[in-house]
Amino acid sequence: MENFIQVITTTPTKGEAEKIGKVLLEGLLAACIQILGPVESCYWWEGRLEKSKEWFLIVKTQKRLYPRVEQTIKRLHSYKVPEIIAVPIVAGYKPYLNWVHSELR
Numbered sequence: 001m002e003n004f005i006q007v008i009t010t011t012p013t014k015g016e017a018e019k020i021g022k023v024l025l026e027g028l029l030a031a032c033i034q035i036l037g038p039v040e041s042c043y044w045w046e047g048r049l050e051k052s053k054e055w056f057l058i059v060k061t062q063k064r065l066y067p068r069v070e071q072t073i074k075r076l077h078s079y080k081v082p083e084i085i086a087v088p089i090v091a092g093y094k095p096y097l098n099w100v101h102s103e104l105r
Helices: 014-026 063-076 094-103
Strands: 004-011 032-045 048-062 085-088
Touching (some): 004 063, 014 032, 014 048, 014 063
Antiparallel strands (some): 004 048, 004 085, 032 048
């Protein structure tokens, strides 16, 4: 199970989330992506409290691919400092995780 992760990022538009997801899928760096939104984000940025609508992207992949996933997101993302967080999958339905594994490069 420790080999599987979900990578989370947010984007300012649905189109940007779709573009990142498509490139990750076509590059076989993700087996599945989910796009949720818009969501309301509240955060500190450059000393000011900000609030914005964003699109949430969840990427199903494996830990070994994280560096390439991160590089791809950074290359396509419009934010100066995008949120890119990997969360380990500590348990999961074995047939689903087998499918995730089979879809990745």
